[in-house]
Amino acid sequence: MKRANVTHLNYNKSVSQEIEGFSYRDLFHNLLDGILIINSTGRVEYVNPSYERMFGVSNFALIGKSIFHVPNDDIVLSSIKNTKKIQGFLSLPIYHKKISASASPLMVDNQYNGIISIYREEALGEVDTIEIYSNTQQKQAIDEAFESITGKSTLLRESLEIASRAAKTLSTVLIIGESGTGKELVAKAIHEAGQHAHKPYIKINCGAIPATLLESELFGHEQGAFTGAVKRKIGKFEQANGGSIFLDEIGDMPLEMQVKLLRVLQEREFERVGGNETIQCNLRIIAATHRNLEELIKEGRFREDLYYRLNVVPVHLPSLKERKEDILGLCDGFMKKIEGKTGIPAKTIDQEVIDAFHQYQWPGNIRELENLMERLMVLVEGDTITLNDIPPFISHIYGTHFEKRADHSLINVDCNGQMATLEDYEKAIIQKALDQFGSFNKAAKALGITHKTVAFKARKYNIID
Numbered sequence: 476m477k478r479a480n481v482t483h484l485n486y487n488k489s490v491s492q493e494i495e496g497f498s499y500r501d502l503f504h505n506l507l508d509g510i511l512i513i514n515s516t517g518r519v520e521y522v523n524p525s526y527e528r529m530f531g532v533s534n535f536a537l538i539g540k541s542i543f544h545v546p547n548d549d550i551v552l553s554s555i556k557n558t559k560k561i562q563g564f565l566s567l568p569i570y571h572k573k574i575s576a577s578a579s580p581l582m583v584d585n586q587y588n589g590i591i592s593i594y595r596e597e598a599l600g601e602v603d604t605i606e607i608y609s610n611t612q613q614k615q616a617i618d619e620a621f622e623s624i625t626g627k628s629t630l631l632r633e634s635l636e637i638a639s640r641a642a643k644t645l646s647t648v649l650i651i652g653e654s655g656t657g658k659e660l661v662a663k664a665i666h667e668a669g670q671h672a673h674k675p676y677i678k679i680n681c682g683a684i685p686a687t688l689l690e691s692e693l694f695g696h697e698q699g700a701f702t703g704a705v706k707r708k709i710g711k712f713e714q715a716n717g718g719s720i721f722l723d724e725i726g727d728m729p730l731e732m733q734v735k736l737l738r739v740l741q742e743r744e745f746e747r748v749g750g751n752e753t754i755q756c757n758l759r760i761i762a763a764t765h766r767n768l769e770e771l772i773k774e775g776r777f778r779e780d781l782y783y784r785l786n787v788v789p790v791h792l793p794s795l796k797e798r799k800e801d802i803l804g805l806c807d808g809f810m811k812k813i814e815g816k817t818g819i820p821a822k823t824i825d826q827e828v829i830d831a832f833h834q835y836q837w838p839g840n841i842r843e844l845e846n847l848m849e850r851l852m853v854l855v856e857g858d859t860i861t862l863n864d865i866p867p868f869i870s871h872i873y874g875t876h877f878e879k880r881a882d883h884s885l886i887n888v889d890c891n892g893q894m895a896t897l898e899d900y901e902k903a904i905i906q907k908a909l910d911q912f913g914s915f916n917k918a919a920k921a922l923g924i925t926h927k928t929v930a931f932k933a934r935k936y937n938i939i940d
């Protein structure tokens with residue numbers, strides 16, 4: 476995905492003349508105020524060192540992440556939602572800090588380009604505040620409707636927290652993830668965790684229905700509207716009224732239907748095909764796709780305006796290879812499920828199989844793992860699943876992965892497929908650069924960051940006193 480660059484501000488002469496020799500990035504880097512820039516797709520584009528210091532986060536952990544991962548999201552979110560400047564105060568009692576914040580849309584030629592948010596520490600007790608966000612909040616509890624979704628990995632839990640929060644509102648949710656990552660499961664849980672759980676939940680696969688039939692499927696038709704329309708049909712939107720509609724594979728929706736869907740999203744009303752009556756709809760829209768909608772927009776195959784209407788709360792579901800720590804729990808859950816259905820007792824899995832599972836990339840994600848476990852439960856006669864029982868394209872990895880680990884990839888995993896945390900990587904990188912170059916300046920140059928950032932991080936990780 477191509478992200479907008481902070482430096483694009485330089486091109487907008489009317490608002491941002493460059494100061495000789497300095498880019499805006501240089502200036503922001505040296506400010507005492509914290510700066511956060513969100514790009515037009517809702518992802519973190521830039522944070523300066525003061526921001527990192529104020530909120531105790533590392534830019535490595537934030538850059539490229541969705542706004543929903545940013546700790547002070549409420550002010551920024553409100554600015555995105557209303558496309559206007561929002562000011563307020565954040566209270567971080569844990570650090571004895573009160574921070575004034577102001578988030579403003581970045582408009583270039585009347586086009587929304589993202590948000591810039593500026594933070595300044597205020598002395599405690601000097602400001603009358605409305606507490607917008609408190610960093611002492613407990614981690615968001617995930618609604619019990621999400622319990623059927625197995626996985627303890629941080630990536631999955633973060634996504635489920637966002638989905639669970641969105642469930643409490645009627646906001647449109649866009650679930651993005653590779654095929655088989657559980658998008659449908661999450662969509663259902665969002666409906667069930669919402670206040671209209673007892674109302675209908677209607678699913679439609681926008682990619683599976685021929686373009687000519689899709690309009691009538693979604694909005695219904697009147698008797699005689701076209702050849703074959705022998706009686707009135709109630710469409711999915713009408714069936715789902717009061718509840719939720721799940722538009723699966725939204726990226727495959729034909730362009731001409733996208734215009735019609737946009738109107739429903741904007742005006743919350745529609746007509747049946749061949750009908751005059753305008754039907755009001757009051758429902759939650761959940762859309763999902765395994766496609767990269769931003770790429771489709773560039774190719775002219777997806778409407779940008781529809782994308783922004785749908786992408787109100789994006790929920791990114793990680794692929795299985797990004798959360799291999801969940802594999803064992805998933806295997807366990809699937810074996811228990813099959814035991815419940817068939818009476819075949821759950822089996823033990825050999826360590827070698829577990830190793831191979833951790834090395835395998837799972838292109839079909841959880842669906843592939845689920846199908847494999849079902850097959851193994853039925854076909855393996857003993858009570859242990861061994862390397863010989865699993866397909867060769869997975870088992871052969873066991874024999875080769877130890878050599879493979881000595882490859883030249885930047886990121887290594889241990890033999891259990893576990894990765895180090897970003898902070899571990901960051902510490903190792905800073906340590907190595909300082910060992911190799913011997914000064915903040917040279918290390919900073921090699922890493923493409925400022926010497927201040929190197930010094931800050933070296934202190935943060937106790938590499939220097």
Ligand SMILES: Nc1ncnc2c1ncn2[C@@H]1O[C@H](COP(=O)(O)OP(=O)(O)OP(=O)(O)O)[C@@H](O)[C@H]1O
Nearest residue numbers: 623624625653654655656657658659660765841842
């Ligand atoms: N975290 C999970 N825990 C347990 N089962 C899961 C989990 N995620 C997915 N599954 C199971 O994996 C299968 C695929 O999930 P689902 O159909 O929701 O994926 P999807 O992302 O919607 O796939 P597609 O894009 O192909 O439609 C389902 O049988 C689902 O129950």
